[in-house]
Amino acid sequence: MSAVEVTFLPDGQRLRVPAGRRILGVVLAAGRPIGRSCRGAGICLACGVWVEGPLSPVAADEAALIARRSGPTARGPARWRIACLARIEGDVRIGTDYW
Numbered sequence: 451m452s453a454v455e456v457t458f459l460p461d462g463q464r465l466r467v468p469a470g471r472r473i474l475g476v477v478l479a480a481g482r483p484i485g486r487s488c489r490g491a492g493i494c495l496a497c498g499v500w501v502e503g504p505l506s507p508v509a510a511d512e513a514a515l516i517a518r519r520s521g522p523t524a525r526g527p528a529r530w531r532i533a534c535l536a537r538i539e540g541d542v543r544i545g546t547d548y549w
């Protein structure tokens with residue numbers, strides 16, 4: 451499987467990972483904090499992050515969670531995605547409001 455580059459915003463930390471990994475695992479591998487009350491079960495909404503770049507399509511379970519968000523789900527080119535459900539498919543930039 452090909453490797454992709456993940457850049458964490460705003461500081462620019464970079465990590466190369468195999469394509470297809472879920473965002474949550476990559477964030478944890480980078481040593482960054484991330485909400486995960488349901489421990490990746492896809493029910494709590496706590497792991498939402500801003501992502502620019504190619505990810506897996508939004509499946510029905512992720513769409514249902516995103517629809518529960520009270521704030522915006524787009525910020526310029528970035529989209530708000532659920533880290534325990536979305537998979538990284540190419541070079542991406544990831545940020546949160548608390549890093």
Ligand code: FES
Nearest residue numbers: 490494495497534
């Ligand atoms: S960790 Fe709960 S929805 Fe992702």
